[in-house]
Amino acid sequence: MKVLFCASEGLPYCMSGGLGDVAGALPKAMVAAGVDCRVILPLYSDIKPQYREKMEFLCHFQVPVAWRSQYCGLFRLQTDGVITYFLDNEFYFKRQGLYGYMDDGERYVFYSRAILEALRHLDFAPDLLHTNDWQTALVNLYLNLYYREDPKFYAIKTLFTIHNIQYQGKYGMDMLQDVLGIGQENAHLVEYEGDVNFMKAAIEAADRVNTVSPTYASEILSPWYGHGLDPLLNARSFKLRGIVNGIDTEIYDPAHDRALSCNYTPRSFKKGKAACREELCQLFGLQQDERPIIGMVSRLVDHKGFDLVCAVGEKLLQSGMKIALLGTGNEVYENYFRRLAEKFPGSCGVKIAFQPDLAHKIYAGADIFLMPSQSEPCGLAQMVALRYGTVPIVRETGGLKDTVFESGDCKGNGFTFAHYNAQDLLYTCLRARDGFADKKGWEILAKRGMACDHSWSASCKEYITLYQEMLNLW
Secondary structure (H helix, E strand, C coil), X not given: CEEEEECCCECCCECCCHHHXXXXXXXXXXXXXXXXXXXXXXXXXXXXXXXXXXCEEEEEEEEEXXXXXXXXXXXXXXXXXXXXXXXXXHHHHCCCCCCCCCCHHHHHHHHHHHHHHHCCCCXXXXXXXXXXXXXXXXXXXXXXXXXXXXXXXXXXXXXEEECCCCCCCEECCCHHHHCCCCXXXXXXXXXXXXXXXXXXXXXXXXXEEEECCHHHHHHXXXXXXXXXXXXXXXXXXXXXXXCCCXXXXXXXXXXXXXXXXXXXXXXXXXXXXXXXXXXHHHHHCECCCCCCEEEXXXXXXXXXXXXXXXXXXXXXXXXXXXXXXXXXXXXXXXXXXXXXXXXXXXXXXXXXXXXXXXXXXXXXXXXEEEECCCCCCCCCHHHHHHHCCCEEEEECCHHHHXXXXXXXXXXXXXXXXXXXXXXXXXXXXXXHHHHHCCHHXXXXXXXXXXCCCCEHHHHHHHXXXXXXXXXXXX
């Protein structure tokens, strides 16, 4: 089985969010499982020289972008056993950062056509193209419109993964012919509610569509979560599936994590956790006492549930809990937590920053990890927290619901609440506080979380099954 994983970012080369994690880890797991999975990425100027210097130049060719003909260079590099191809065009990709430019629509129209044109020049003929999010959504449409008659492309299957349906690639209809190069006779394939919609085109054109958790796949069929695409997804629900993401268990490993002051395993949990907890208190200015520490590592934005946390933050601290928070985002939330830390010194520690090593220290040193999200397509932090023996509190949405289960039945691995309500959040935190008082029972719960398998190897098996089903479609 040969798979080309098409993404706009991917570790270790370039990353801005969760897609970069997936594009770095899933293909690696695929290769380990015996699948010839390769990755294709834009050659951004942000990619570090240590990688650029090792790239092999293969060839160059022209890419049609409506009435334009644009240069594209093709490079190759193998890292950690995974072959990655890079598409070079300095006009589109020699910029600081990955996204956020006025011509992003044109940039990823070029990239989508360039992926397909590159296949004409590679000695690699994929059985399946796995495309991701709006930036590569048009690969699915262009393949059907312009390439199917070529024998090299005739039998290729396509899978489109929605990582976050909120970002769809929506532009004015004036782009249809001038940028996308699509005539009026095919406008219906990409038009949605009066706009060009890249994601809509992929949902229509791809053989299968999936999201990054089973619950999120169900949620996006409703108006609350579907961001306007729910009618289309309901009509195409036969294509839809949810497969939960994994985490990189080498990066997130309390037994070998270099960011920790003391490494630990389930066997040495008590000693290691105590040392990491002590260091966390020192770093965040928290008192060294028996009160449970709630850790949070997040972007400080609405959909992460911070309006709920702000509503009950003082009550949490007054009820015998401590908070260690790391993140940046909405200025309103940043200022709230700064004031909270000033008002409750020794009980609330806040770092308005993005520091990966410090995040690892929170995963290891906190007792509880809080994720009260409005929506969460998958979420990685709750799975990382479980691996470090930090008990999560989550709202039952998306991937949080699929990975964290209520411990009240003595079988679950955390604490959950269903309704998006500040009082429900507070009540759940108080339940966790009371559970923490039972030291023996809490250690059992924490170790149960550490035993959960959220590795990419588990998720990879589900993807391979889906790929095999797709290749047997006809």
